[in-house]
């Protein structure tokens with residue numbers, strides 16, 4: 001097996017919810033036709049953008065913090081094997097059990113087995129991108145286990161039989177009245193007089209969730225960070241529902257991508273400043289929960305869950321790590337700032353990306369986890385304007401990775417077809433034509449024939465294949481009546 005930086009490299013066979021049923025342009029076209037969706041997303045992203053800009057402007061050392069975040073993450077990735085082993089040792093010493101999962105299927109099997117071993121048929125969940133990525137809820141359902149999302153936005157998505165469309169605000173595509181309708185339709189025991197007042201909606205969700213927290217014995221979470229030096233998992237959240245899930249159940253299972261590590265608490269301090277400002281536009285997030293293995297108090301009674309399991313997920317990450325340009329996407333702290341500034345995301349919303357990771361980060365992360373050929377349209381889902389890089393708290397150069405993945409896609413196509421691409425044929429023809437003055441002059445004269453295509457408009461809108469792909473989205477000017485060389489010869493009295 002190939003290894004890189006001490007870790008076995010598993011082929012990018014990320015499975016789960018990482019690709020859509022149709023290419024991005026087709027899905028985006030449908031999303032663009034949905035005016036309500038565009039209005040909801042435009043309003044929500046503009047609000048979060050303004051909040052973020054205000055709290056970031058308060059810090060004189062924001063750029064230094066970004067540089068520190070980038071440096072810590074980059075150095076951590078280069079010694080990920082050591083840090084992971086240290087994390088495993090520390091978690092085990094503190095009474096937890098560590099499991100390693102090569103892909104989504106293995107992770108789902110491990111979690112399902114652990115839940116079945118408790119004899120329970122219900123679990124409560126903290127908001128987690130990793131469990132969405134692997135499709136854990138569906139896997140549990142197949143095994144007869146019901147998973148209840150407890151994050152308010154995730155609950156709205158789950159009750160609406162919907163898909164998340166934003167990393168931080170999964171129900172960003174829904175407005176208040178849509179949420180009220182979902183609650184009235186799906187939430188057992190809800191007040192039929194429920195209004196779309198945000199406070200009333202939050203109270204309805206709280207009453208529903210409290211019953212679940214008090215009766216469910218297994219909790220499942222993700223983690224924003226794991227501190228290797230002490231074997232501590234960390235979750236940042238706004239509602240307190242996460243803390244209920246992390247402390248009330250008897251068994252806690254955490255599923256975490258292997259890239260979520262930071263070596264020390266001193267390193268964590270940098271990210272605790274970067275993440276809340278970049279994601280929710282807050283100086284501090286309301287709840288930061290940290291936990292390790294299983295604890296008991298001095299009198300022997302349990303302090304929090306009696307059983308703790310950590311599932312470390314690869315699912316295409318080691319293959320991403322082995323790519324010199326692409327590995328920087330593993331530095332992502334899933335703040336979603338890049339989505340909120342992206343002109344493409346703002347118009348299409350998250351569903352068009354087909355993956356649980358939408359927006360600019362999704363366009364570079366999903367194709368690397370699955371292999372570019374399985375998500376080939378995503379690296380093109382960008383105008384390369386660079387706003388994502390400017391907003392990213394760990395300075396991931398998303399535009400460069402997009403270009404790198406596009407090049408990889410073109411190379412893969414060439415190899416697969418063993419035929420030159422239309423671009424390569426066009427370039428070879430241009431090279432042959434331009435290599436002698438005579439051929440070039442003949443080509444210039446011949447190009448005048450294209451003037452008829454311009455008609456009265458003086459612009460060419462339709463060209464025959466293979467050039468039709470180019471003219472499908474832009475016009476070309478008609479060739480001039482006289483070429484530069486003819487003009488030069490005429491005005492300088494030299495033979496053409």
Ligand code: SF4
Pocket residue numbers: 278331332333334335336337338339361388391392393394395396
């Ligand atoms: S790429 Fe950067 S801005 Fe986007 S979610 Fe990740 S950390 Fe945040």
